[in-house]
Amino acid sequence: MVELKIRAKSTETKARTAVLATAHGEFETPVFMPVGTNGTVKGIWQDQLYEMDSKIILGNAFHLFLRPGLDTLRYFGGLHNFMSWDHSILTDSGGFQVFSLSDKKITEEGVKFRSPLDGRSLFVTPELSIEIQEAIGSDIAMAFDECVEPNADKEYVRNSVRRTTNWAKRFLLAHRKDSNQSLFGIVQGGFFNDLREESASEITAMDFEGFALGGLSVGEDFETTEKVLSASVGLLPEDRPRYLMGVGSPELILAAVESGVDMFDCVLPTRLGRHGAALTSGGRINLKSARNKHDKSPVDPNCTCKVCSTYSRAYIHHLFTRDEILGKILLSYHNVSFLMDFVKKIREAILEDRLCEFKEHCAETGLIQVGNLKTSEERLG
Numbered sequence: 001m002v003e004l005k006i007r008a009k010s011t012e013t014k015a016r017t018a019v020l021a022t023a024h025g026e027f028e029t030p031v032f033m034p035v036g037t038n039g040t041v042k043g044i045w046q047d048q049l050y051e052m053d054s055k056i057i058l059g060n061a062f063h064l065f066l067r068p069g070l071d072t073l074r075y076f077g078g079l080h081n082f083m084s085w086d087h088s089i090l091t092d093s094g095g096f097q098v099f100s101l102s103d104k105k106i107t108e109e110g111v112k113f114r115s116p117l118d119g120r121s122l123f124v125t126p127e128l129s130i131e132i133q134e135a136i137g138s139d140i141a142m143a144f145d146e147c148v149e150p151n152a153d154k155e156y157v158r159n160s161v162r163r164t165t166n167w168a169k170r171f172l173l174a175h176r177k178d179s180n181q182s183l184f185g186i187v188q189g190g191f192f193n194d195l196r197e198e199s200a201s202e203i204t205a206m207d208f209e210g211f212a213l214g215g216l217s218v219g220e221d222f223e224t225t226e227k228v229l230s231a232s233v234g235l236l237p238e239d240r241p242r243y244l245m246g247v248g249s250p251e252l253i254l255a256a257v258e259s260g261v262d263m264f265d266c267v268l269p270t271r272l273g274r275h276g277a278a279l280t281s282g283g284r285i286n287l288k289s290a291r292n293k294h295d296k297s298p299v300d301p302n303c304t305c306k307v308c309s310t311y312s313r314a315y316i317h318h319l320f321t322r323d324e325i326l327g328k329i330l331l332s333y334h335n336v337s338f339l340m341d342f343v344k345k346i347r348e349a350i351l352e353d354r355l356c357e358f359k360e361h362c363a364e365t366g367l368i369q370v371g372n373l374k375t376s377e378e379r380l381g
Helices: 047-053 059-065 070-077 078-085 095-099 126-136 153-174 193-203 222-235 250-259 268-274 315-323 324-353 354-365
Strands: 005-010 017-024 026-030 030-035 056-060 088-091 104-106 111-114 121-124 140-142 181-189 210-213 242-244 263-266
Touching: 005 324, 017 324, 026 030, 030 056, 030 078, 030 324, 056 059, 056 315, 059 088, 059 095, 059 126, 070 126, 088 095, 088 126, 088 263, 088 354, 095 104, 121 126, 126 153, 140 324, 140 354, 153 181, 153 193, 181 193, 193 222, 222 250, 250 263, 250 324, 250 354, 268 324, 315 324
Parallel strands: 030 263, 056 088, 088 140, 140 181, 181 210, 210 242, 242 263
Antiparallel strands: 005 017, 017 026, 104 111, 111 121
16 A cells, blocks of 8 residues: 655665655655644645645544544545545544543543533544544554653553554454555554563554654653654664654754654644744744844745745734734745755755755754754644
8 A cells, every 4th residue: 555665775874765655646755744633734725735745744533533524524535535635645543632631531442531622422442543534535544542641650651552552453453454545553652662662562563554653742852752763763664654743843853864764744834833933944933023023034035935935024024913814824834835845855865865964054054953842842733
């Protein structure tokens, strides 16, 4: 269903670049997947995603299950038709969103909770998760797992790893064999390396076509994320896609790529855009700041996106002072475009075997500030 063709490997790091094929086409890795939780990347048209050369986006099974619901998704023949999107879609099983709810009960069978929309009682199981994702018709479906709290003690995490393994087995068994959908397993284990090894050993022994590292970017600091990454990515098979869930800052993207990760997603670029912040080659800037009131320069002089080639910082600052929705749209467009271009440059650097040089350049310009960011903002949404 999915096929990974490695094009080049870095001699300086564990980074690699490849081509990944799904039922809806090919895309190059490393790849940043814009998040379309509810069947839309917030503030951005599908045509604009095509302009940015986005070949895969992410949807969320939990939110799409609540609305529009399975009947609507089945009536339209899946999410591709419903949202008019011709390229690949990966769906998060909803595990993180379910476990982020405060009022829930975790059992060996699944998770009981109340809908955040209308309060009705719901019970999500691995079997229901794959049923939802089959109705969505995503190209890649993620296994239903348990994402634990960052402060969970080791005994709880140990039991969670066992539960995630059992749920992964049930998830695979419930999958329709005549489907073109590819299934990815998720490795858990919190911040305990021995539990990560145990989880990876069990999950990678199953018939998944790709593997993800879950349970990161849940509030830990950058150094912890980097430490777990360096110890965990090598536990995943080299011939399968590797996916780090919930990562979107340039710092974490580079750290992930250096460790051998192929895929990542995050709500960060559109969330920052809605709050007046922009990603630039010199680091993040706040367009709401009064210092931009008379600034004729573009958001990023080194960016060639539509926003930077058309509008000034002063104009976008004005839009935010008047609470005009266009300001949020323009910065969301720029931020997603910026990250897509950033990852493209990473791919080129790997092909030319100069990733370390590229990283040094990013640090010199202020684009990355390694070790200076928390990751809690990146997984929520």
